[in-house]
Amino acid sequence: MISISKRWRIRQTPNRRSPQLQRDSFPTAAQWTAPMIPKPYRQMHDQFPEYMQAYEAFAAAAAKSGPLDAKSVALTKLAISIGAGLEGGTHSHARKALEAGCLPDELRHVAMLSAPTIGFPTMMRARMWVEDVLTKAAAKESTETQQP
Known part of the structure; x- marks a missing residue:
């Protein structure tokens, strides 16, 4: 079984207080914070740890399978969530994109790029x-x- 926590590294980004996840990293359960990871996801991890480790290993392998950097992967996943109409996925991937170092305007741009494909109201x-x-x-x- 792949140990996800050994493959992830977190580093502090300049001028930001939140850590940036590097491409080959994935946060361990100890690194999760309540606002970052939804409670149902953490509960699933607690109830089915092997299943969730396999799922996360699959996601990490998919992210590393090609030439895209962490920001490009994060923006692509955001776009996919938007296109699929997934509110929770869009929230999650927007948070992850910020953690990957994307700027707020880059996230807004991804949303705006979707209009010709999914329609203006969507x-x-x-x-x-x-x-x-x-x-x-x-x-x-x-x-x-x-805070001091």
């Missing part, structure tokens, strides 16, 4: 999902910078 819905994440991330960063 793009607006997806853009709201992205803005949900960006608003929460900005509030969290503001709170962290105010």
